[in-house]
Amino acid sequence: MGYYEKIARINLTTGEIKTQKLDVEIAKKFIGGRGLGTKILYDEGVATADPLSAENKLVYITGPLTGAAAPSTGRYMVVTKSPLTGMIACSNSGGIWGQKLKYAGWDAVIVEGEASEWTYITIEDDKIELHDAREYLGVKSEAVDEMLKAKHGDNASVLNIGPAGEKKVLLAAIMNDKDRAAGRSGVGAVMGSKKLKAIVVKATRTKLDVIADIDALKAATARSMELIRENGVTGSGLRAYGTAVLVNIINNIGSLPTKNWQESYYEQGEDISGETLAEKYLVKPSACARCPVACGRVVNINGKIAGGPEYEPLWAYGANCGNNDLNVINECNMLCNEYGLDAISTPCTIAAAMELYQRGAIKEEDCAGVPLEWGSTKALIEWTKRMGDPETELDWLMSSGSARLCEHFGMPEISMSVKKQEMPAYDARGVQGIGITYATSNRGGCHVRGYMISPEVLGLPTQLDRTVTNEKASWAKIFQDLTAVIDSMGHCLFTSFAMGAQEYTDLLNAATGTNHTAEDVLEIGDRIYNIERMFNKAAGMKPEDDKLPKRLIEEPITNGPSKGMVSQLPLTLPEYYEARGWVDAFPTDETLKKLGLDECVGK
Amino acid sequence: MIEVRLFATLREGRGKVMMLPAESFKNAGEIIAYLDIPPEEVSILLINGFHNKPESEVKDGDIVALFPPVGGG
Ligand code: SF4
Numbered sequence: 045m046g047y048y049e050k051i052a053r054i055n056l057t058t059g060e061i062k063t064q065k066l067d068v069e070i071a072k073k074f075i076g077g078r079g080l081g082t083k084i085l086y087d088e089g090v091a092t093a094d095p096l097s098a099e100n101k102l103v104y105i106t107g108p109l110t111g112a113a114a115p116s117t118g119r120y121m122v123v124t125k126s127p128l129t130g131m132i133a134c135s136n137s138g139g140i141w142g143q144k145l146k147y148a149g150w151d152a153v154i155v156e157g158e159a160s161e162w163t164y165i166t167i168e169d170d171k172i173e174l175h176d177a178r179e180y181l182g183v184k185s186e187a188v189d190e191m192l193k194a195k196h197g198d199n200a201s202v203l204n205i206g207p208a209g210e211k212k213v214l215l216a217a218i219m220n221d222k223d224r225a226a227g228r229s230g231v232g233a234v235m236g237s238k239k240l241k242a243i244v245v246k247a248t249r250t251k252l253d254v255i256a257d258i259d260a261l262k263a264a265t266a267r268s269m270e271l272i273r274e275n276g277v278t279g280s281g282l283r284a285y286g287t288a289v290l291v292n293i294i295n296n297i298g299s300l301p302t303k304n305w306q307e308s309y310y311e312q313g314e315d316i317s318g319e320t321l322a323e324k325y326l327v328k329p330s331a332c333a334r335c336p337v338a339c340g341r342v343v344n345i346n347g348k349i350a351g352g353p354e355y356e357p358l359w360a361y362g363a364n365c366g367n368n369d370l371n372v373i374n375e376c377n378m379l380c381n382e383y384g385l386d387a388i389s390t391p392c393t394i395a396a397a398m399e400l401y402q403r404g405a406i407k408e409e410d411c412a413g414v415p416l417e418w419g420s421t422k423a424l425i426e427w428t429k430r431m432g433d434p435e436t437e438l439d440w441l442m443s444s445g446s447a448r449l450c451e452h453f454g455m456p457e458i459s460m461s462v463k464k465q466e467m468p469a470y471d472a473r474g475v476q477g478i479g480i481t482y483a484t485s486n487r488g489g490c491h492v493r494g495y496m497i498s499p500e501v502l503g504l505p506t507q508l509d510r511t512v513t514n515e516k517a518s519w520a521k522i523f524q525d526l527t528a529v530i531d532s533m534g535h536c537l538f539t540s541f542a543m544g545a546q547e548y549t550d551l552l553n554a555a556t557g558t559n560h561t562a563e564d565v566l567e568i569g570d571r572i573y574n575i576e577r578m579f580n581k582a583a584g585m586k587p588e589d590d591k592l593p594k595r596l597i598e599e600p601i602t603n604g605p606s607k608g609m610v611s612q613l614p615l616t617l618p619e620y621y622e623a624r625g626w627v628d629a630f631p632t633d634e635t636l637k638k639l640g641l642d643e644c645v646g647k
Numbered sequence: 648m649i650e651v652r653l654f655a656t657l658r659e660g661r662g663k664v665m666m667l668p669a670e671s672f673k674n675a676g677e678i679i680a681y682l683d684i685p686p687e688e689v690s691i692l693l694i695n696g697f698h699n700k701p702e703s704e705v706k707d708g709d710i711v712a713l714f715p716p717v718g719g720g
Pocket of ligand 1: 116117118138139330331332333335336337338339340536537538539
């Protein structure tokens with residue numbers, strides 16, 4: 045239970061639509077969502093596929109708790125092979141689309157092949173149909189959402205790609221419900237490569253009716269809700285200021301990367317902070333389905349009411365590009381949503397381009413009238429548009445991410461990325477544990493694959509010293525494993541500011557009828573982390589891909605409170621591998637057997 | 648002087664930044680009390696960018712930053 049036991053398999057090459065029974069035993073072993081999606085792709089040999097070919101597959105997948113009457117369960121995931129990293133991609137999104145997919149009775153939808161003409165899919169309970177999407181081509185994401193709703197009814201929820209995805213831009217996101225994004229790793233480009241513009245979902249059900257033990261779920265939910273309400277972060281902090289409140293905290297510890305990580309303290313931090321956002325632009329908070337936290341922002345952008353930026357784009361378009369104009373950040377964030385672009389990697393690539401310009405590698409004459417100068421608001425707006433709908437050679441290079449861009453200009457070390465994906469808004473020189481999770485993240489540079497900021501900066505669940513390395517490797521492993529569980533269940537990761545492994549275990553047991561202890565559940569997380577790693581191994585990942593940019597290891601922070609610090613990753617990485625039972629970045633056969641991953645042994 | 652920076656809800660009715668005479672305060676807790684902030688409302692206390700406790704000493708030239716429970720991702 046917790047599953048409708050149904051997977052839709054849609055082949056866009058042949059137009060064939062099949063219903064497949066979910067293997068519940070396998071589902072329980074990997075929970076659902078991120079874990080099960082990766083297991084499906086691993087078994088089907090997708091790891092060796094060209095990410096932008098018909099052989100790659102897109103798994104849109106819910107967890108057993110998606111849509112359940114439990115905290116923050118409006119989440120679904122897109123699992124595929126990333127064209128940006130060439131490794132596993134799992135992008136998680138909220139809104140209402142995932143909940144509708146579940147209520148329509150589907151645990152997952154697998155899209156394979158490649159359509160000959162642009163197509164969109166409608167899912168209405170059991171009924172799945174393919175439609176001609178040509179009239180939506182070139183239309184921006186929000187408008188497509190409105191057009192498809194006008195056609196299929198207001199009770200429909202729309203997921204789609206914007207112009208960036210259509211053009212297979214490697215930083216393309218998948219958007220749903222207008223301003224929610226499965227943002228990272230170029231999942232939108234995979235949709236574009238299949239000529240799939242949108243998926244519209246409608247459901248008759250209004251609740252999840254496959255819960256194994258409703259009373260147990262009610263009790264576990266009541267306990268979790270109490271924790272969420274009592275916790276200052278989830279109870280009121282995120283609603284009041286959104287994730288944007290981090291700008292001032294991270295800046296005040298001197299770990300807010302500035303000008304492409306050349307500095308780590310931004311003098312104008314206050315101008316782009318959550319406090320300023322709330323004071324000047326906030327219209328109201330917003331929430332994904334079934335979420336009491338409501339961290340989303342609705343802002344006023346020059347008279348237009350639209351989704352506002354989270355912490356990451358505030359930083360990336362702000363400090364990281366040397367820009368303190370918050371209104372322009374709001375506008376650029378909106379452009380990312382409209383073009384369907386990753387609102388972290390896009391501005392981070394602009395920041396890398398600005399450093400290339402500073403160093404003379406990109407010349408003024410290359411810039412088609414919009415020089416890439418630090419803090420130029422015109423450059424931020426114009427280059428975002430160009431990356432969302434590239435035409436010139438430099439447009440295309442930039443839209444391929446900072447790793448490929450900097451490689452092209454012979455300065456690969458300027459790219460602040462891991463596995464070709466841009467790192468987020470925390471300088472790993474000032475916060476030792478987060479560097480371990482950046483370097484070892486299976487999807488490349490990322491903060492939501494083990495959010496060590498929680499213990500190292502926010503003091504949740506307990507305060508660790510951000511400057512030291514001891515025990516950080518084992519903390520990183522536990523955070524990674526628990527995150528894999530939370531994602532796979534269909535909860536929002538932010539619930540973990542208040543909830544711990546026991547609460548998730550109780551919710552999972554209630555939904556699926558299992559009898560797990562918290563240790564069992566963490567072991568499932570470990571299994572998920574390992575199968576992702578084995579996917580990457582099959583995809584050609586090398587041990588040296590688990591690394592941080594040289595700047596973080598060799599160049600001490602140049603200014604602010606953390607001046608002089610470097611990442612101690614060379615010390616912590618071996619400790620981390622030991623904690624995982626890995627040798628040279630990969631699990632040993634013994635580790636795989638212990639985790640019940642016999643299918644990976646000897647691979 | 649000690650520069651005190653307040654954030655998020657701690658600013659309400661108090662302001663953003665203030666300079667306080669160093670000789671009047673032995674530790675950060677005394678500053679928190681002086682500003683009439685209930686101790687449980689301070690969840691992160693930084694002195695010069697590093698986490699500290701209310702009993703941590705403060706001296707001339709220090710920057711004390713106070714945050715209520717906040718988080719994000
Ligand atoms: S905490 Fe924020 S991102 Fe998470 S489900 Fe709630 S509104 Fe969505």
